[in-house]
Amino acid sequence: MRGAQLLESLGDRLSGLRGRIIPDSGMDKITWFRAGGQADALFQPADEDDLAAFLKAVPDEIPITVVGIGSNLLVRDGGIRGFVVRLSAKGFGHADVVSETRIKVGTAIPDKRLAAVALDAGIGGFHFYHGIPGGIGGALRMNAGANGVETCERVVEVRALDRRGDLHVFSNADMGYAYRHSTAPKDLIFTEAVMEGYREDKAVIQSEMDAVQHHRETVQPIREKTGGSTFKNPPGSSAWKEVDKAGCRGLIIGGAQMSPMHCNFMINTGTATGYDLEFLGETVRTRVLDHSGIKLEWEIKRIGSFREGHVIEPFLGRLL
Template structure:
């Protein structure tokens, strides 16, 4: 991986005129909620959609681009991330406002919790579940984020983004082929905002629903730990935590990484975990669940970047592929 400043210098005049911030060798452990992982070769935080479009047009397509959000369900490998990492700022992409037709237009960097709070203020029902999701709108659009029995696909109507060439593109919700923690977002598209619709509801009822979501999180999830949220997707017909528990992995530790004793589908950094520790623990859990129940757990946490030389982690530890 080239030094970050060398990549910026290589592109030279192509990047002239950008209003956003370019940070070479950015420390991703300061961004991710796991507080672990290597460097981004260059981190770019665009000023707004127009600035992002100019950046995309300027960067040759052979240079890797990786988009990250608030870092809540992100595991960065210790070898770092080559090319540019794009992180949308709340200032440029965090707007939330009513539409002319009574819906909600939300920027991709707006926190899910703020979208829920806005809906409460406006008396719009159906958004209480976002109060319990520690991410931002962009991630919710890509992965069809959901909680408490509601998913993003039930609220989103239209999505707006930029292609890898910097062209504005829009999608209707039905274009996204949404399913559990999945969407058919085309490769290279970066969502910048979306329109959502709910329904009129009394604020008192919305507040009760949001409080129930919060109480559930505080009661059963280790929300005060360095965690990435749910580690694995729920397999069909069962829950990931049940299979992890049956395989004897509640509280399992590798290095500074641990499967939470409180909720064993939550992986936590106890203080000294590396990206390697966390991913090796996850693959150990997948291996033991496969051996115990024949179920192949699928990662819900997004893992990005390169392994450090000599510290690669194979799926299912390479034993049961």
């Protein structure tokens, strides 16, 4: 087993860590798609100091992949080499109101939970998180947004550890935010953020959150095994419109389907593999390209290795 060999190769380097290490951990148990291969080892640090010690102990040649709550994630069937780091709710799931308009949050906290904390504190501007099925760490990384608001509008500063375990604090400007994107180095692991809204009547906030929830329940397949929005909106259009125009609403490949309810949502109907899901996504991208000339970009993060003999080329290899 790869996990046992990995841990054996490190000897006593990891002794003293307080977090949990699980060798050969199935990623299908973590991702909302409920599909994908195994990680060689999964590490859940106890807190920021424990994470820093882990990063300092693991040699550079051993890959480290960071995942959040698994909502916007597709893991390939060949699995993930090295360590997967997943921040624990106990160590990184806090949300502390530090002023009339600011909240300090751990990056493992779900977006929806942050919206609830802001409501209780009478802080406006966080209602959009009520409808985003993810965690704050991922929101910081990809500038998650909904209902006309983006994460970059709320961020004051972000704490992060680099691959060597050194601490950095970034301002909003340092994050280099753009649509569903930040320029923060890929090796950073975000641990905490200070976020700011504005004073607002709780009844107004509740009304905004209710509107978000109503929209989700009426137009999105929220009770399915899905990863949320599959593709980013192209300039001047919406991804779902282009998917629909290309005839891909309800399209099925294996156990994967583009939702008939919202065709920019990809769902696992019950038996989908990572291969099924990614092949479906690339098929849709190819059909949209053929129909409208638009190259849709994935919003779902795809990680890991393909299973031998099951490699999927972007646009099914049509542009290569």
